[in-house]
Amino acid sequence: MKRITLLLVAVLMLAGIITFTAPASLHADDSATPIFVTKIPPGYRDWRLISVSHEAGNLNSIGAVLGNDVAIQAYREGKLPYPDGAIIAALHYGHVPSAENNKVFGQAQSFVAGPPTNIQFMVKDSTKYAATGGWGFATFIDGKPATAASMKSCFPCHNQVKASDLVFTHYAP
Ligand code: HEC
Numbered sequence: 718m719k720r721i722t723l724l725l726v727a728v729l730m731l732a733g734i735i736t737f738t739a740p741a742s743l744h745a746d747d748s749a750t751p752i753f754v755t756k757i758p759p760g761y762r763d764w765r766l767i768s769v770s771h772e773a774g775n776l777n778s779i780g781a782v783l784g785n786d787v788a789i790q791a792y793r794e795g796k797l798p799y800p801d802g803a804i805i806a807a808l809h810y811g812h813v814p815s816a817e818n819n820k821v822f823g824q825a826q827s828f829v830a831g832p833p834t835n836i837q838f839m840v841k842d843s844t845k846y847a848a849t850g851g852w853g854f855a856t857f858i859d860g861k862p863a864t865a866a867s868m869k870s871c872f873p874c875h876n877q878v879k880a881s882d883l884v885f886t887h888y889a890p
Contacts, residue, residue: 754838760785761783761804761806761838764784765783766889767783767788767886768782768888769782773812778809778810778812779810779811779828781807781808782805782808784806788803791803793888798843799884801851803840805884808833808836809836809837810831812828837854837856838854839853841853849871850872850875854872
């Protein structure tokens with residue numbers, strides 16, 4: 718008798734699981750399309766420096782990579798994967814010569830941050846952004862989110878550095 722009850726419970730549980738998962742699987746296509754971050758994380762300008770980088774070529778940008786407290790702590794402790802709540806910001810500017818600085822140096826040698834080009838973020842939320850390695854990607858130009866189409870390249874490229882949890886930038890001591 719006890720066995721039958723147990724079996725019945727098991728069957729009911731299974732039925733429950735099927736009914737719960739069936740609607741979810743209908744949305745399989747939705748979850749395959751990555752979700753992007755569309756709001757600028759507040760306070761990013763006060764975050765701490767992870768490193769700086771310069772891209773030549775068409776980008777010709779200079780940038781600072783900053784981390785919020787969760788990201789900085791993970792970096793300093795060498796903790797991988799990055800915990801939920803970690804946010805990394807990349808602030809990009811034009812890479813321009815500074816006539817003002819060159820004057821005092823007496824020769825052309827100074828390059829500084831020009832006008833901002835974009836701000837990019839990677840926001841760690843392993844549940845929400847499970848489809849893109851746990852990271853939500855974001856680009857803002859003039860404070861406005863970039864088009865969804867332009868965001869499709871982020872994950873496939875960053876996914877090439879799985880060993881560092883999709884993050885390229887190393888901590889500059
Ligand atoms: C072709 C490869 C490629 C694509 C596509 C790409 N990235 Fe990156 N990303 C890099 C590399 C390489 C770095 C490190 C060098 C640098 O900072 O310029 C980087 C750095 C970053 C960083 C700083 C954290 C880190 O991983 O070092 C953020 C944030 C970022 N990218 C966001 C984005 C977003 C958002 C997109 C999509 C719009 C994107 N990236 C598309 C290659 C790529």
